[in-house]
Amino acid sequence: MRFEETAIPGVFDIDSDIFTDERGSFQRAYCADEWRDHGLEPVEAQSGISRNRAPATLRGLHVIPEHEGPEHEGEAKLVRCIRGRIFDVAVDLRPGSATYLAHITRELDADRGNALYLPRGVAHGFMTLQSECDVLYQFSRPHRANVERGVRWDDPDIAVPWPMQPEVMSERDRNLPLVAQFDSI
Numbered sequence: 001m002r003f004e005e006t007a008i009p010g011v012f013d014i015d016s017d018i019f020t021d022e023r024g025s026f027q028r029a030y031c032a033d034e035w036r037d038h039g040l041e042p043v044e045a046q047s048g049i050s051r052n053r054a055p056a057t058l059r060g061l062h063v064i065p066e067h068e069g070p071e072h073e074g075e076a077k078l079v080r081c082i083r084g085r086i087f088d089v090a091v092d093l094r095p096g097s098a099t100y101l102a103h104i105t106r107e108l109d110a111d112r113g114n115a116l117y118l119p120r121g122v123a124h125g126f127m128t129l130q131s132e133c134d135v136l137y138q139f140s141r142p143h144r145a146n147v148e149r150g151v152r153w154d155d156p157d158i159a160v161p162w163p164m165q166p167e168v169m170s171e172r173d174r175n176l177p178l179v180a181q182f183d184s185i
C-alpha cells in the first residue's frame with residue numbers, strides 16, 4: 001500500500017495496486033502491519049457503509065472533538081468510495097494544530113480505489129458527484145452518537161470549495177454550528 005501525507009499532518013492519501021485479470025480485479029484495502037509501520041492508529045474497531053442515492057448529497061462535517069477523559073476520545077477513520085465518486089473533505093479541528101481550520105479535498109473514486117485516512121480531531125464530510133455512491137468507513141472506535149459533533153458545511157472560516165450546491169442533506173447537518181460557535185474542542 002502507498003501512504004502519502006497530505007498538507008494536513010496526520011491525514012494520508014492511501015492507495016494500492018489493483019490487480020486485474022479476466023475475472024475482474026483485486027485491491028488491498030487495509031493492512032494492520034502497514035498501518036503500524038506508518039505509525040497510524042489502527043481502524044479496526046468498526047466499519048460502516050454509507051449509501052447515497054442522489055448526486056449532490058452532502059454529509060458532514062463531523063468530528064469527535066478531543067476532550068479530556070475517555071468518553072470524548074476521538075476517532076480515526078479510513079474513508080473509501082466503493083461505488084461512484086465523491087468529493088471528500090478533511091478539516092483540521094485539532095486545538096493548537098499548526099494547520100487548525102485548514103482543509104483538504106480529494107475526489108475518491110471507486111474505480112481508482114483511492115482512500116483517505118483521517119486521524120482524531122480532523123472533521124470529515126463529503127458530497128456525492130453522481131447518483132448511487134457508496135462509501136466504506138473503517139473506524140478506530142465504535143460509533144458514539146452522543147459525543148459526535150460537527151461544524152456546518154458552508155462555514156466561511158473554513159470555506160470548502162464544494163463542487164455543487166447540496167441538494168440532499170440531513171436536518172442535523174443543515175443546522176450544525178459554525179466553528180466560531182463551536183466551543184473549544
Ligand SMILES: Cc1cn([C@H]2C[C@H](O)[C@@H](COP(=O)(O)OP(=O)(O)O[C@H]3O[C@H](C)C(=O)[C@H](O)[C@H]3O)O2)c(=O)[nH]c1=O
Pocket residue numbers: 048050059060061062077124125126137143145148170
Ligand atoms: C456514522 C454511524 C451511524 N450509525 C447510525 C446512526 C443513525 O441511526 C444512522 C445515520 O447516522 P448519521 O446520520 O450520523 O450518518 P452520517 O451523517 O452519514 O454520519 C457520518 O458522516 C460523516 C461524513 C462521517 O465522517 C462520520 O463517519 C459519520 O458522522 O446510522 C451507526 O450505527 N454507526 C455509525 O458509525
